[in-house]
Amino acid sequence: MNLSVLPGMAGQVRLVEASMPPPPCSGEVLVRMLRAPVNPADLLAIDGRYSFDLGPELPLGAEGTAMVETVGEGVTDLSPGDKVLLLSRGNWCRYRCVRRSHLIALPPDKDMTQAAMLRINPPTARLLLQATGAGPGDIIVQNGAASMVATWVRALAAPIGISVINVVRRAAGALPDALVDGDDLADRVKMLAAGRPVSAALDCVAGTATGRMAECLAPGGRLILFGHLSGEPISVRSQMLTGGGLSISGFSLRPAEAAMGGDAMQVMFSELMAFHLRSGIIFPVRDILPLSQAQTAIAQARLGGRGRVLLDLTQ
Template sequence: MRAVIVEEPGGPDSLVVADLPDPEPGPGEVAVRVAAAGVNRADLLQRQGHYPPPPGITDVLGLECSGVVEELGEGVTGLAPGDEVCVLLSGGGYAERVVAPAGQVVPVPVGTSLITAAAIAETYATVWSNVFMLAGLREGDKLLVHGGASGIGTTAIQLAKAFGATVVTTVGSEEKAEVVRRLGADAVVNYREDDFVETCQDLGGVDVVLDIIGGKYLAQNVASLARGGRIVVIGMQGGRKGELNLGALLAKQGSIAATSLRFRPVEEKAAIMAELVEKVWPLIEDGTLGPVVHETVPLSRVADAHRILEESSHVGKVVLDVRA
């Protein structure tokens, strides 16, 4: 099979489309013929040598894909060869065939193409597990999302609005601001020009912060909280270290959590995917929300897909067409 690996950590040109043996499913696993794979910032970090896969996981890049079930491992029920599926992965999605635990393989939402479906698993599982399952966002709460035009951001805005929250988000341009307003964002801050803390404080503070920036925004995130607010850090684009004023956090009776979806146990990932199918898939199927796909790139041009993310010129997700 064709698959994308990194022979030496580096820039986009270090990505190599290699010929590798097809993986075979073990007990409790499902083999999927991949149609498309989502491209995520974690893939860029892995390419650079900063985010290696968990022990025992393939070096092939890719944390999500869509495709068609080809083969079932021993003990797998509820799926059949020929089923169109979305797959949440710890690695391996940039390939023509992938193997995953059965709980991380779920039906594609009705009416969704395989290209669009490739942009669902990682982003939706990340937002759902952090904003709703961990931080407990409820109807009437206020959510601050950094990077509102990203794959995570466009997903978080739509999900939060669908469940009755008010959304504040940051973006880097007026063009992106227009997009996130159309997705439902209530307040949009151009971080190059304005202070998101002031916007949040004018609203009485936010209940949840979903942060992909990390250290650079730590103090500002705390200042943006309402009483009892929760910060969930899922990325470090703004650095690994920041100064935390514990007095300010105590005054807010706030909390901070930092999580990574990739390293969670299989059982946790299966529970997240099951909740998505139950509570979110119907909203995708009726058109209430859905993935925003910026561009589809052939697997042979995987380096170009990584360049698009590095330029931050995209809105939503970039998808690799593995069949092209």
């Protein structure tokens, strides 16, 4: 049987035993799922607060790694036993049958736990950086700076020569130079920028944090909102838009990728995989729990703290 974790009522999930997917049709691949993290976006989906309606019958799980079981007609570049990263949602299950174009082939020696955390955050960071319009010598500011996305933003910005000012909600041991968010944030950011303009802000917190991030920007600055960690509506001094030329836009990975097209996405992923290998970035793992204990894993992830909680989809 194929155990799946589906959204339930009011912040709950349902564990459902479904039948195995049918053998793959032409252009499809049947995979056995291996690992999947519990991400902030999964918690939003469980709570019914995600930006898109994912439907009640699609398994949860924005990310996941798997091993190829069988390939359908016409799939010539993957074989049983190959390791893959899933591009589509619906990964909290034991088996999936997906289009070949929804898979990224991984090297045989790739760590499948670390790889399971590469679907969302690296491309998000890359496309966010692109959306800032920042280039060599520019300065940007980001909040939620201890997060995985923010770690990727720093890693990808450094070789381009973009300086990143980091903002956290509380002092973070791993980021001793980060600024702790507060009413005088803009003054401290401007001091750190030493008279140079801060051209863009990446905001994943929303609420009043958005207003504080906006105040850090030079006239004409861009604020990109891509998360809702505070759970509050954004609040920004309106004169920043009328007099300060501030522009505010939202970012969501999947529509941004859809606009790129499949070939460009495959190229982006091969570049990001190569970057990941060179960078040696390793994300801390707090726990790995069996799929059958998804409720416990979700409760642990809700507590926050250092390291990702993952599901072992084989158990």
